[in-house]
Amino acid sequence: MIASSRDPNREALAVAIALLASLAIGSALMLVAGKAPGHVWWLMVERTLFTDAYSLGQVIYKATALVLTGLSVSVALDAGLFNIGGEGMVIAGVVACAMTGSALPASTPALVAVPLCVVVSAAAGALIGGLIGVMRVWRGAHEVITSIMLNSIVAGIALWLGNELLFQNGTTTGPPIVAGAELPQLGFGGSAANLSVVLALAAVIALWWLRSRTTWGQALLAVGRDPAAARATGFSVGRVQIYAMLAAGAFAGLAATNFVMGHKHAFEEGLGRGVGFLGISAALLGRMNPFGIVAAALLLGFLSSGGLAVAQEVPKELTEMLQGVVVLAVASAGPIARRYGRAAKDVPADPVRTTGVA
């Protein structure tokens, strides 16, 4: 189900089924919580999109990070790897970005500081991604297991670095980054939305271009669709998978720019937590299409921001739970759409299944 079947009708059907199912389950949960679903949904839409600029800005802020972690999951899945290491990649990016940004001389111009911090964030994520890729390709270690272990390891190391080096007199906040490394905010009633959204959109276009216009993209998709056939065609499956994981790590690491350079301007305990996992939802809901991921990230950002906007009506845990429901629904809706949707001539094989997931 993961491979986009490239039949737009079927893709739309799958997403529609998934969204309807999630809407139904969400409504049922609201009934459980003793509220009228129609009222709560409308309140969520009204407060988030129309009456409160701050909430709208928060949707953009959250979606910026989700686009990047969504691309991360998507590019790995293109090569047949299921990347759930986004959490560790984001945290690695956050720590590296904040440490670099705060170590620079105070007078560093933005022209130097911004590109440097951006590159360091991406490199830190890529390091984690590369490790996962190498472990899979060279040692046959399943990427899901390695990812989970690395998520915990990176979180532990980040906390240790924070306690030993960064956190300032009893707080859980590190030293601020230099002014030159800060990204301007976009307004929206003092929300956290910032210029890193441009970076996220550039990443979307870059991945779209790579996938659809370059040999590299062809190799990537060929490896994901059928590794044996790709190998027979002359692609080095292992090398493509390692490159894909490096790219996946770089995308997720870039999410640090949104948190550190755009919003908090320092390392904070727990900063960026959760967006790695939520990127899975964004990628699946966006059907592995870079532009679809933007739409999915906006929807998930809306759920998350909207959940807080109606927190006095229903517990905010409801929207957290819905995010899991969305993944389950979209994973199940793909095969249903394939079965009942208009027949396509060639349905590509599922990359995860064909790579023999352990």
Next chain:
Amino acid sequence: MIAALFTTAFLAQIVRIAVPYVFAALGGSLTERSGVIDLALEAKLLFGAFAAAALGHATGSAAIGVIGGMAAGSLTALAQLGCALWLEADQVIVGVALNLLALGGTRFLLQVIYHEGANSPPAPAFGDSVTSNPLVLGAVVAAILVPLAVKHTRWGLRLRAAGDRPDALVAVGVSPRRTRLYAALVGGALAGAGGAQLSLAVGGFSADMSSGRGYIALAMIILSGWRPAIAALACVGVAIAEALNILIQITHATVAGHRIPSELAPLLPYVLTIVVLAIYNGRSRQPPASLGKL
């Protein structure tokens, strides 16, 4: 600190820590050997822990709590197989989605039922005693019975056939799908019992109390080459590492005059898993031939 290693308290600590891992690894082995990727172990532990605490609190009986935990594990397995086999959704993603769902879902239930953010009201606790905890005995019995059942019973033969050669199973008139369902229901109940130990050992549920144990158990299953007895032993190894860790923190043990950082010491099992995965080539022992395929 060395003397503390040879006390019964330390041994009891290892046993308490090992029980959830062992149950999860045994349950996961059954599910995986029948051909279904069991990434939902984390969800089964978490829902099992919640159900055990909630039912234990409501009835005042730890036994009913355990049964509730096992039922919750089986129900999670039912949802997993419904999506994976009936709807044909990708098994890895179904597992991760259920884990996300369990994390949010148990917090939602805490909020809706108890109006609490992180903790359930107290449930009957098994406490520190190992001998009076039926789940300890249960884990030992399961660790003996599950490998025997997989290897020597007709049920186990069918279960393995469903994982390796489902077409052969079809040829003798047995439904691989139904065989997998039964395996996953039993496996889910075992994992749910592991969840029950998590909450009933401390007398209550707290959010995210499984904290990655399901994933570690799955890693041990893979490392063991899908052999339940060895997976269970590997889990005891993980428990020893964790117990040592706690001991180091309590006794403020030092290495060459340096304190062992409390942030890094708990990472030992994770690092070890990666090192073992790196040394032990995952290709050298194959998973069930039809694992993850329909």
